[in-house]
Amino acid sequence: MNATPLRPAARRGLADEAADRVREAIFGGHFPPGSPLREVDLAASLGISRGSVREGLALLEREGLVRSGWHRPTTVVEVTATDVEEVYTVRAALDRLAALTARAKAAPGDLADLDGLLTAMADEVGAGADGPRLLALDIAFHDRIYAAAGNRRLTEAWQAVRSQVFLFQLQRITLGHEHYQSRVVAEHRELAALLRDGDPGELARVAEDHVDSARRSLLTGLG
Structure with missing residues (x-):
């Protein structure tokens, strides 16, 4: 019986690193609530791809730190x-x-x-x-x-x-x-x-x- 074919495991790391760095900046007060988080600017600052930044921001969204939407910029959540x-x-x-x-x-x-x-x-x-x-x-x-x-x-x-x-x-x-x-x-x-x-x-x-x-x-x- 042939083994079930598996897709190669995706290398991870840069998205987590991006999430860590942006989280640190938020916690350090550099991005106050409501601040926009622009992928292109973050990618340039971190020296990584926009894709890795996008994945990192998705991790932060699951933590409840940032908010995004269709055709809307990603922002640090505002406290209500x-x-x-x-x-x-x-x-x-x-x-x-x-x-x-x-x-x-x-x-x-x-x-x-x-x-x-x-x-x-x-x-x-x-x-x-x-x-x-x-x-x-x-x-x-x-x-x-x-x-x-x-x-x-x-x-x-x-x-x-x-x-x-x-x-x-x-x-x-x-x-x-x-x-x-x-x-x-x-x-x-x-x-x-x-x-x-x-x-x-x-x-x-x-x-x-x-x-x-x-x-x-x-x-x-x-x-």
Whole structure:
């Protein structure tokens, strides 16, 4: 019996690289919400083909970072009140479960990593860090909680909304950087303390309040 013929595997890599570079630029604040992302310009900047850029943008669209349409330019998504309500409602449920699971399963190394991120956050605040750098540490802190929880499907659910959370939080900072900067270290320090030896009920409440505070702040900024 002859083997089923298979088409040669397509080489991949440049599309993922394009997605990574454009995502970094979005998260760095270089492409604010609503900004057009022109294939020809991106291809020239990255030194790759428009086809690879197009595939990379399709990956970012699946992450919820960019939006495209027939005969319409691809743009970074604009943050709406509806988007905020939907994403932060999902995030609150995920963060609550991640925190409670990590509370039960975190290893000493996980807690040490969180302490290290807290120190880095405090250092950045003290140095007057810009929003994107501080936010990257914020998101890394939550990544560490999900990793400590050790639940693959829970982590995958977080990854499905992570890019949108980053973009929405970046918009929150743009609209009210001082408010974010004044709260970020204290809020995460409280979470770290409760993850170490706090009451689970209090941890669940604080994890949800942390997300709800961000939601309210962003909605206020959006007007």
